Structures are given as C-alpha cells and as structure tokens.
Amino acid sequence: MEYILQPWPWYISGPCIAIIMYLLLYFGRTFGMSSNLKTLCTIGGAGKQVEFFKFDWKSQRWNLVVVLGAILGGFIAHKFLSNPIDIDLSENTINDLNALGFKNVGKNLLPPELFAWNSIISLKGLSLLIIGGFLVGFGTRYAGGCTSGHAITGLSSLQKPSLIAVIGFFIGGLIMIHFIYPILF
C-alpha cells in the first residue's frame, strides 16, 4: 500500500499507459482523448451548422465512457490513493517558477496562481485559461490528435505524421515556456 500511496515512478507509469492504449486496440477501438471534444460539439448541435461535426456521435459513446471512468479514476487517485506530499520537482524548476512569481511551487497539482478562483476573476487570469484551452482544442483537431493519439499511439505504431505532430507539440511548448512566459508573468 505504501508504494501505491507514493507518486509512481516513470518506469511504472509509462508501461501502464501503453497497456491502456493496447487494451483499447484489443477492444477494437483506439486511444484518442481529443476526439471526445469533437463528439461533445456534435452532441451540442454543431452538426446542424458545420459539416465537420455531422456524424453519428453514438458510435463514439464508448470513448465518452472512457472519459467518465477517467474522471472517477482521477477522483479515487487524488482522494484515496495519494499521501499529501509535494510534487518532487527539480530544484531548478522551483527556482525558475519562484522567479516568475509562483509561490508554494508543487504543493498542489496545479498552481493557484492560474487555477484558484481568486486568480480567475481577473481579466488576465481568465484570459490565460481560455486562450490555453482554445489553442489545445483548435490545435489538436488541426493536427488530428493529441498526446494520446499522436505521442502514444502514433509513435508506438511508428507513424511519420505523428512524429511530425509531436515535434510540433514541442516547438509550441518550448516557444510558450521560454519566450512567452517571461512576457506573461
């Protein structure tokens, strides 16, 4: 139990994710979390206006069930399977974040500076979350997949388009962290 309550090392977590991907393939489906965003748009009626969203969303119901499971999994892991310990970040990361104005680094899963309600009620705080979410939603459909579809499934099956997409993910991420963060924070 002690081992379960502690954060899991990368060499346990990585293979677990691969097994999850493989199980979905074994069930005749595929691992792709961002597809659910498209499905939710269709359920919301987007297919009435836009051709892209015209498809039988019921064929994707299994994937929405995966999401429901993931939400409950998140709840269980956070509530019952985690000791209240800090995230074991590198010293350099903590120093860099302190320099950007982030306090109590690693005491929560997410920084209160971005996700606490009193941060969100400011125009800047709200804008950051909305812009970030928008870019993820737009980019993932443009690229035809996200971390699960491209980085895990696509690279595991040695597909060149996925390698290009993952290189794109990193170019975008590096630009944001190294060039845009110093302006934002």
Next chain:
Amino acid sequence: MGKYIKFFLVGLCFGIVLVKSEAVSWYRIFEMFKFQSFHMYGIIGTAVTTGIVLLLISKQLNTKTIEGNVLKVPLKEKGFIRYIIGGIIFGLGWALCGACPGPMYILVGTGVFSILIVIAAALLGTFMYGVLKNKLPH
C-alpha cells in the same frame, strides 16, 4: 450497458495512472519543457517503447481484437502542414494551461473545477477548427 463496463474500467485505470504519475500536473509540464527533469520523458519514452513492443508482438502472433478483426492501429493521413502547424498550436496551449485533453477530464475528478473553463474553451477551439477547416492548409 455491459459492453461499456470494460471501457469504464480502462478509463478508471487511465485516470489513476495519470494522477499517480503526476502527468496531470501543470508543474510537471513546465518542468518538461524546461528540460529540468527526466520524469515526463521517462513516462512518454517507456510508454512508446512498451507500445512498440506490444504492437510488434501482436503482429507476430496475428492477434485478433475481441470483435475478431486483426488488431492494428488506424493509419493517419499523409501530410506535413496540418501536423506541424496544428502541433505547434496545440503545444502552445498545452504549455500554457499545463493540460492536454486527457488530463483536462481527469483534473475534474481531482476537484479542480476551474479546469471546466479550459475544457469549455477547448470545445470552442474544436468548434472553430470545424468552421475554418476548409480554409486552412492541410
């Protein structure tokens, strides 16, 4: 209903693994893009390596899915522009809000309800892609 239980359980495991590995943490994503820890690279690296081995083995054994078809990964369309530009846009957002689509849902379960704003914005982004799809280079 019964046929959905296995998907629910797979999702449940996914949620637990991503929380316990701290891959849902904004801090870990920041650290990854700063190249200051091996943690996230270890997760992605071992996931991909294990995935490659599992897929090679099932190809050798000619494994069938439970529906009786040959187990294989659907191929992505050939292309370059959509993958690199879409990928860069995704990466900018991923690094800003520290969550890709999987973790977004999982974080709801951990009780961070402000992530719902990010999810709503991601839905809007997905919708906008659908609207603009035919005008974008692919």
